[in-house]
Amino acid sequence: MTAEIIDGKAFAARVRGQVAEQVARLKADHGITPGLAVVLVGEDPASQVYVRSKGKQTVEVGMNSFEHKLPADVSRYDLFALIDRLNADPAVNGILVQFPVPDHLSEAEIVARIDPAKDVDGLHIENAGLLASGQKAMVSCTPLGCLMMLRDRLGDLSGLDAVVIGRSNLVGKPMAQLLLRDSCTVTVAHSRTRDLPGVVRRADIVVAAVGRPRFVPGDWIKPGATVIDVGINRLPHEEDGGKGKLVGDVDFDSAVRVAGAITPVPGGVGPMTIACLLANTLTATCRVNGLDEPEGLTA
Amino acid sequence: MTAEIIDGKAFAARVRGQVAEQVARLKADHGITPGLAVVLVGEDPASQVYVRSKGKQTVEVGMNSFEHKLPADVSRYDLFALIDRLNADPAVNGILVQFPVPDHLSEAEIVARIDPAKDVDGLHIENAGLLASGQKAMVSCTPLGCLMMLRDRLGDLSGLDAVVIGRSNLVGKPMAQLLLRDSCTVTVAHSRTRDLPGVVRRADIVVAAVGRPRFVPGDWIKPGATVIDVGINRLPHEEDGGKGKLVGDVDFDSAVRVAGAITPVPGGVGPMTIACLLANTLTATCRVNGLDEPEGLTA
Numbered sequence: 082m083t084a085e086i087i088d089g090k091a092f093a094a095r096v097r098g099q100v101a102e103q104v105a106r107l108k109a110d111h112g113i114t115p116g117l118a119v120v121l122v123g124e125d126p127a128s129q130v131y132v133r134s135k136g137k138q139t140v141e142v143g144m145n146s147f148e149h150k151l152p153a154d155v156s157r158y159d160l161f162a163l164i165d166r167l168n169a170d171p172a173v174n175g176i177l178v179q180f181p182v183p184d185h186l187s188e189a190e191i192v193a194r195i196d197p198a199k200d201v202d203g204l205h206i207e208n209a210g211l212l213a214s215g216q217k218a219m220v221s222c223t224p225l226g227c228l229m230m231l232r233d234r235l236g237d238l239s240g241l242d243a244v245v246i247g248r249s250n251l252v253g254k255p256m257a258q259l260l261l262r263d264s265c266t267v268t269v270a271h272s273r274t275r276d277l278p279g280v281v282r283r284a285d286i287v288v289a290a291v292g293r294p295r296f297v298p299g300d301w302i303k304p305g306a307t308v309i310d311v312g313i314n315r316l317p318h319e320e321d322g323g324k325g326k327l328v329g330d331v332d333f334d335s336a337v338r339v340a341g342a343i344t345p346v347p348g349g350v351g352p353m354t355i356a357c358l359l360a361n362t363l364t365a366t367c368r369v370n371g372l373d374e375p376e377g378l379t380a
Numbered sequence: 381m382t383a384e385i386i387d388g389k390a391f392a393a394r395v396r397g398q399v400a401e402q403v404a405r406l407k408a409d410h411g412i413t414p415g416l417a418v419v420l421v422g423e424d425p426a427s428q429v430y431v432r433s434k435g436k437q438t439v440e441v442g443m444n445s446f447e448h449k450l451p452a453d454v455s456r457y458d459l460f461a462l463i464d465r466l467n468a469d470p471a472v473n474g475i476l477v478q479f480p481v482p483d484h485l486s487e488a489e490i491v492a493r494i495d496p497a498k499d500v501d502g503l504h505i506e507n508a509g510l511l512a513s514g515q516k517a518m519v520s521c522t523p524l525g526c527l528m529m530l531r532d533r534l535g536d537l538s539g540l541d542a543v544v545i546g547r548s549n550l551v552g553k554p555m556a557q558l559l560l561r562d563s564c565t566v567t568v569a570h571s572r573t574r575d576l577p578g579v580v581r582r583a584d585i586v587v588a589a590v591g592r593p594r595f596v597p598g599d600w601i602k603p604g605a606t607v608i609d610v611g612i613n614r615l616p617h618e619e620d621g622g623k624g625k626l627v628g629d630v631d632f633d634s635a636v637r638v639a640g641a642i643t644p645v646p647g648g649v650g651p652m653t654i655a656c657l658l659a660n661t662l663t664a665t666c667r668v669n670g671l672d673e674p675e676g677l678t679a
Binding site: 205206207208209210211212213214215216239240242248250254257258261264266267268269270271273274275280 | 505
């Protein structure tokens with residue numbers, strides 16, 4: 082048996098297509114164009130690439146993209162003044178400050194300053210609280226993308242045994258909340274878990290988010306399970322003939338022979354992140370305007 | 381084998397003793413007396429009894445107790461004005477509005493109005509978010525009490541398999557967060573769980589919070605497990621010769637023969653609630669004054 086390989090690139094393109102369709106309808110029916118503001122502090126090359134890519138995709142789905150570039154030594158005061166302006170600006174429905182920021186700024190303070198309703202990264206404590214209590218929240222993009230893929234593959238998740246490996250605030254914990262909301266029986270496993278192979282072997286759904294290359298071997302996977310690999314680990318050059326290859330938290334080559342479906346790395350969960358950011362911006366726009374949530378694009 | 385029966389009354393008295401000791405130290409060292417404000421709307425007899433009991437225990441541990449009784453037809457405006465005054469009052473460290481409130485008032489709105497730092501019931505969305513992201517929160521009293529009992533019985537919980545049956549915002553979900561924070565491998569099971577007996581049988585720690593009388597039989601319990609029964613169900617009179625006996629979510633008579641330790645109903649988790657409310661009020665007082673957290677009384 083060989084697993085279906087879930088094509089994250091194609092899936093993300095489909096999500097962007099759905100977003101574009103609903104943005105067009107918003108414009109036509111209500112004269113509303115969603116807007117996403119991205120704030121970049123300093124000149125980190127990787128961040129610049131990422132911000133450019135976000136801006137491009139934002140415009141492609143028909144939204145307004147607002148880019149704010151601040152010098153690396155911008156004061157906390159000036160950054161907060163900008164966030165306050167974006168919070169107050171009705172043309173801005175989503176605000177994202179690109180991390181990491183220089184050391185003199187606090188990411189926690191920045192997140193706390195953003196209006197939770199515009200927090201399209203789903204990082205604000207209020208959104209964590211809304212998610213934890215089963216209310217409408219902005220959900221962080223990576224777990225939202227994983228959920229979309231799982232629903233697409235499995236339909237109704239109710240009653241399935243799901244194991245989330247890793248308990249980070251960014252992925253593991255919100256992922257567990259989302260699976261619980263969809264009525265899975267959810268187990269959160271982590272570095273202190275005693276019999277991790279045994280725990281994983283019980284699962285119909287495995288979400289690996291530990292950040293350790295090829296940590297989950299195929300013989301931990303229950304035959305037919307759906308495996309979502311959130312890890313993106315760059316192998317040391319020595320191990321890989323100098324290329325520094327990207328691998329996931331799951332040992333793909335052995336897992337693909339056991340699982341029912343699996344996301345590859347790269348090309349699995351990764352491409353979903355920006356697509357979900359756009360979906361969240363659309364959701365935020367609908368909510369602030371008292372319109373129905375965009376179908377199929379929310380938790 | 382017969383389980384140790386965890387005496388919740390004695391445990392709660394011990395917690396109140398610890399609170400009283402630390403309150404006395406706060407007074408002596410810093411001239412600070414913690415204050416708990418309880419707001420009662422209307423004249424529900426059960427609520428009156430409960431509020432009286434809270435007031436009495438608050439004074440017994442050396443704290444100030446402030447009781448505010450409002451008529452059943454109090455306006456939302458007047459209730460909020462009171463909450464705002466309590467939020468602003470430095471003598472008040474904890475605020476509790478006794479639920480249920482009359483139908484014209486919204487419990488969600490009331491909770492949202494309370495300063496999260498004074499939300500000693502741990503109901504505010506911000507506290508849910510802080511808990512969900514592993515930060516210092518006000519934790520709702522029942523799960524906090526369960527955690528204290530588990531730590532007392534088991535010491536370090538790290539690596540233990542814990543199953544929480546039930547996913548309510550008040551008990552199941554915060555309980556799961558607390559167990560995860562203490563590094564248990566945590567499974568949340570619920571009405572949609574397919575093989576509940578199998579899931580429960582794996583657990584070193586079982587927390588039952590489903591609200592169904594004697595729902596968990598002894599043969600679901602792993603020998604030696606610690607069983608915390610949060611349920612308080614009154615049996616219909618017919619089934620019980622007219623007394624309307626209180627029973628838990630666990631079938632005590634069969635479970636006590638298998639478990640290593642178990643809380644009875646009544647006299648288990650129940651008595652811990654007010655003790656934890658007092659502990660939370662002390663914690664809130666320490667935090668707002670920039671003092672160390674009270675030892676052994678927080679999550």
